[in-house]
Amino acid sequence: xxxxxxxxxxxxxxxxxxxxxxxxxxxxxxxxxxxxxxxxxxxxxxxxxxxxxxxxxxxxxxxxxxxxxxxxxxxxxxxxxxxxxxxxxxxxxxxxxxxxxxxxxxxxxxxxxxx
Amino acid sequence: xxxxxxxxxxxxxxxxxxxxxxxxxxxxxxxxxxxxxxxxxxxxxxxxxxxxxxxxxxxxxxxxxxxxxxxxxxxxxxxxxxxxxxxxxxxxxxxxxxxxxxxxxxxxxx
Numbered sequence: 693x694x695x696x697x698x699x700x701x702x703x704x705x706x707x708x709x710x711x712x713x714x715x716x717x718x719x720x721x722x723x724x725x726x727x728x729x730x731x732x733x734x735x736x737x738x739x740x741x742x743x744x745x746x747x748x749x750x751x752x753x754x755x756x757x758x759x760x761x762x763x764x765x766x767x768x769x770x771x772x773x774x775x776x777x778x779x780x781x782x783x784x785x786x787x788x789x790x791x792x793x794x795x796x797x798x799x800x801x802x803x804x805x806x807x
Numbered sequence: 808x809x810x811x812x813x814x815x816x817x818x819x820x821x822x823x824x825x826x827x828x829x830x831x832x833x834x835x836x837x838x839x840x841x842x843x844x845x846x847x848x849x850x851x852x853x854x855x856x857x858x859x860x861x862x863x864x865x866x867x868x869x870x871x872x873x874x875x876x877x878x879x880x881x882x883x884x885x886x887x888x889x890x891x892x893x894x895x896x897x898x899x900x901x902x903x904x905x906x907x908x909x910x911x912x913x914x915x916x917x
């Protein structure tokens with residue numbers, strides 16, 4: 693069974709440019725998460741989807757970040773315009789979402805460098 | 808909000824036991840988790856413990872939970888060089904998300 697797939701793995705852009713990250717969760721997983729991981733830190737939740745509905749986007753900086761999960765499967769996270777401080781790893785995770793245990797499976801992440 | 812704290816570094820010799828400690832603040836966390844992250848990779852769930860348990864053992868891994876003190880530990884027996892990685896403690900947040908600590912970098916010396 694394929695795990696969580698993310699692309700691209702690495703992205704280098706200049707500040708003020710737009711950037712998009714893509715995530716394909718594990719088949720059958722209804723819940724999808726985007727996390728931000730700064731260097732030397734643990735992941736921090738940006739947004740959580742239940743199917744196609746964003747049920748927790750309280751930590752998403754909505755002035756420049758947006759996300760969508762059309763048809764409740766793949767998801768895209770966008771930053772426009774990017775700032776130097778956005779350099780980080782963006783992790784996508786998925787889970788079945790129907791148990792209290794809520795085991796989350798993580799993708800390898802997209803490492804973004806903003807110059 | 809929920810806060811999870813861990814020591815940042817641990818160095819052990821191959822064959823010794825490693826103990827990684829974690830404290831959390833939200834006593835309502837139902838599950839507590841340990842994740843492993845190798846360089847350039849995503850997080851891999853190692854083990855978890857339900858909040859009404861004191862201990863869970865899974866092969867070389869032993870998780871101890873002191874719910875009164877909100878203290879969680881991960882013991883790795885017979886630590887190998889392949890165990891070198893960053894280990895994250897995580898608590899289940901009230902919104903169904905996970906709150907992670909900053910991670911403990913485990914270095915295993917031959």
